[in-house]
Amino acid sequence: xxxxxxxxxxxxxxxxxxxxxxxxxxxxxxxxxxxxxxxxxxxxxxxxxxxxxxxxxxxxxxxxxxxxxxxxxxxxxxxxxxxxxxxxxxxxxxxxxxxxxxxxxxxxxxxxxxxxxxxxxxxxxxxxxxxxxxxxxxxxxxxxxxxxxxxxxxxxxxxxxxxxxxxxxxxxxxxxxxxxxxxxxxxxxxxxxxxxxxxxxxxxxxxxxxxxxxxxxxxxxxxxxxxxxxxxxxxxxxxxxxxxxxxxxxxxxxxxxxxxxxxxxxxxxxxxxxxxxxxxxxxxxxxxxxxxxxxxxxxxxxxxxxxxxxxxxxxxxxxx
Amino acid sequence: xxxxxxxxxxxxxxxxxxxxxxxxxxxxxxxxxxxxxxxxxxxxxxxxxxxxxxxxxxxxxxxxxxxxxxxxxxxxxxxxxxxxxxxxxxxxxxxxxxxxxxxxxxxxxxxxxxxxxxxxxxxxxxxxxxxxxxxxxxxxxxxxxxxxxxxxxxxxxxxxxxxxxxxxxxxxxxxxxxxxxxxxxxxxxxxxxxxxxxxxxxxxxxxxxxxxxxxxxxxxxxxxxxxxxxxxxxxxxxxxxxxxxxxxxxxxxxxxxxxxxxxxxxxxxxxxxxxxxxxxxxxxxxxxxxxxxxxxxxxxxxxxxxxxxxxxxxxxxxxx
Numbered sequence: 001x002x003x004x005x006x007x008x009x010x011x012x013x014x015x016x017x018x019x020x021x022x023x024x025x026x027x028x029x030x031x032x033x034x035x036x037x038x039x040x041x042x043x044x045x046x047x048x049x050x051x052x053x054x055x056x057x058x059x060x061x062x063x064x065x066x067x068x069x070x071x072x073x074x075x076x077x078x079x080x081x082x083x084x085x086x087x088x089x090x091x092x093x094x095x096x097x098x099x100x101x102x103x104x105x106x107x108x109x110x111x112x113x114x115x116x117x118x119x120x121x122x123x124x125x126x127x128x129x130x131x132x133x134x135x136x137x138x139x140x141x142x143x144x145x146x147x148x149x150x151x152x153x154x155x156x157x158x159x160x161x162x163x164x165x166x167x168x169x170x171x172x173x174x175x176x177x178x179x180x181x182x183x184x185x186x187x188x189x190x191x192x193x194x195x196x197x198x199x200x201x202x203x204x205x206x207x208x209x210x211x212x213x214x215x216x217x218x219x220x221x222x223x224x225x226x227x228x229x230x231x232x233x234x235x236x237x238x239x240x241x242x243x244x245x246x247x248x249x250x251x252x253x254x255x256x257x258x259x260x261x262x263x264x265x266x267x268x269x270x271x272x273x274x275x276x277x278x279x280x281x282x283x284x285x286x287x288x289x290x291x292x293x294x295x296x297x298x299x300x301x302x303x304x305x306x307x308x309x310x311x312x313x314x315x316x317x318x319x320x
Numbered sequence: 321x322x323x324x325x326x327x328x329x330x331x332x333x334x335x336x337x338x339x340x341x342x343x344x345x346x347x348x349x350x351x352x353x354x355x356x357x358x359x360x361x362x363x364x365x366x367x368x369x370x371x372x373x374x375x376x377x378x379x380x381x382x383x384x385x386x387x388x389x390x391x392x393x394x395x396x397x398x399x400x401x402x403x404x405x406x407x408x409x410x411x412x413x414x415x416x417x418x419x420x421x422x423x424x425x426x427x428x429x430x431x432x433x434x435x436x437x438x439x440x441x442x443x444x445x446x447x448x449x450x451x452x453x454x455x456x457x458x459x460x461x462x463x464x465x466x467x468x469x470x471x472x473x474x475x476x477x478x479x480x481x482x483x484x485x486x487x488x489x490x491x492x493x494x495x496x497x498x499x500x501x502x503x504x505x506x507x508x509x510x511x512x513x514x515x516x517x518x519x520x521x522x523x524x525x526x527x528x529x530x531x532x533x534x535x536x537x538x539x540x541x542x543x544x545x546x547x548x549x550x551x552x553x554x555x556x557x558x559x560x561x562x563x564x565x566x567x568x569x570x571x572x573x574x575x576x577x578x579x580x581x582x583x584x585x586x587x588x589x590x591x592x593x594x595x596x597x598x599x600x601x602x603x604x605x606x607x608x609x610x611x612x613x614x615x616x617x618x619x620x621x622x623x624x625x626x627x628x629x630x631x632x633x634x635x636x637x638x639x640x
Contacts, residue, residue, distance in 0.1 A: 137434035
């Protein structure tokens with residue numbers, strides 16, 4: 001399905017151009033930067049922000065700036081994430097920590113973070129600064145909570161949902177909220193509707209991501225299959241499968257947690273399928289997608305409403 | 321010598337209490353946090369900021385908040401630095417990356433950074449936000465430039481001074497500047513004098529740090545001796561020694577760059593001493609100390625001036 005129309009495609013180009021112009025001064029950074037931004041992701045977060053701020057196109061230069069800030073913040077967390085996870089690949093290409101070193105990953109992440117903060121301050125809007133600085137802190141909190149659970153043999157659904165919110169939902173929420181604040185500072189209802197919508201969309205997006213890591217076709221998402229399992233992380237499909245498993249099956253599944261060596265992944269995938277892990281995850285996903293649609297339907301601005309509903313549909317159907 | 325009087329001791333206690341109260345909510349973070357902040361450093365940066373803002377004691381709650389922000393920013397860079405350098409020790413205690421993992425170092429650094437930004441936004445002062453976000457970006461730029469030079473067999477004095485400014489001088493400068501902006505927003509002369517003073521003090525501080533790493537008594541600074549050399553970094557004493565060396569001596573010195581295994585450090589220390597590396601570094605240090613004193617003497621407020629001169633004296637004489 002088509003995620004974005006031409007007007008947003010143009011605006012995303014402006015976002016990427018702004019990001020590039022902010023970075024090209026330093027040659028030492030340029031080389032790394034090209035490497036990180038060569039492969040664009042889905043850019044859902046800047047898109048969310050651009051849609052939320054679309055009611056006032058006169059403010060497009062600030063709209064683009066907010067979207068660029070959000071993409072920079074997201075990129076910084078990805079770069080640090082790859083160091084934390086020791087990921088060899090991201091979006092089908094080698095990660096910075098793999099191609100250069102962990103040190104490059106840490107410092108380049110810091111550089112991008114602080115660049116985002118400079119651009120934020122430049123907006124001179126304390127409400128937006130407040131939301132984005134809190135969101136950034138929540139994201140790192142989510143990462144620390146997740147790190148604390150690595151290697152644990154059991155987690156709760158509440159813990160998984162909390163991590164999905166902090167790690168993903170929180171920046172989706174902030175993206176939409178800041179776009180809305182920019183153009184409708186005094187319309188509390190609009191701000192609250194788009195923020196709640198985006199929060200639930202983000203959680204759904206993370207659930208889908210976790211599902212795709214357990215799907216046979218996950219080679220398409222540019223990451224190795226069962227990456228979470230290999231890193232010792234329990235995500236939704238494994239959680240639901242273990243919940244339905246008897247003692248033997250549970251031990252069998254747990255025995256793969258954190259195993260980095262090669263093995264026949266289909267025995268794991270089939271067990272999880274047989275125990276209903278994928279089915280239950282799909283149900284949870286649908287639940288959050290429906291919540292997001294219900295919230296989107298409360299948005300009075302027709303165009304914003306329809307574009308947000310389109311994002312829900314895309315997030316549900318995407319196969320990579 | 322005595323670095324601080326009792327009134328600043330009390331204010332630094334307020335700084336440390338504020339830092340603690342900002343962090344204790346999350347148990348997952350608490351444990352790491354206690355670990356990082358158990359050993360306080362010299363806290364020169366928050367002290368600089370408190371002195372620069374001392375002319376208006378009615379603003380002490382904001383003065384303390386700025387000092388806490390600066391200490392948090394500094395701590396975040398230290399935590400990330402230790403990951404980058406793979407340092408086993410800091411201030412005589414095991415580093416986070418050593419005691420836990422690199423991942424903990426990366427994420428805890430991010431958490432502290434974003435906490436600092438939240439506290440910054442809370443000040444609602446765009447001039448201060450502007451200075452601190454730029455300084456943070458410059459620090460990471462300095463780290464990237466330094467990383468780029470690791471393993472190189474030659475560097476220039478300009479490169480070393482640029483790194484000293486970005487890595488150390490820049491946050492010294494921002495500390496004093498933000499303190500000054502808080503209490504004397506319209507006194508450009510005061511702001512400029514304390515900022516330039518602090519910038520040069522910071523560069524001097526870094527030169528002294530590099531000297532101490534080559535000093536026989538450097539075990540007192542809580543870091544292993546010749547740490548920079550082991551990490552493949554050329555700093556001032558080695559730079560000046562190589563500049564005075566003949567081809568053989570130069571090759572001899574270069575052969576130790578990046579060598580991590582145990583060796584008799586005195587053969588290196590003696591060679592650098594014989595080639596005048598320490599002496600020349602001491603001259604450079606004195607140069608920056610004198611610059612800083614000259615700038616301090618331009619500060620009209622007598623108490624601020626004397627306390628700043630005291631910091632120059634301390635930075636010159638310190639043995640750890």
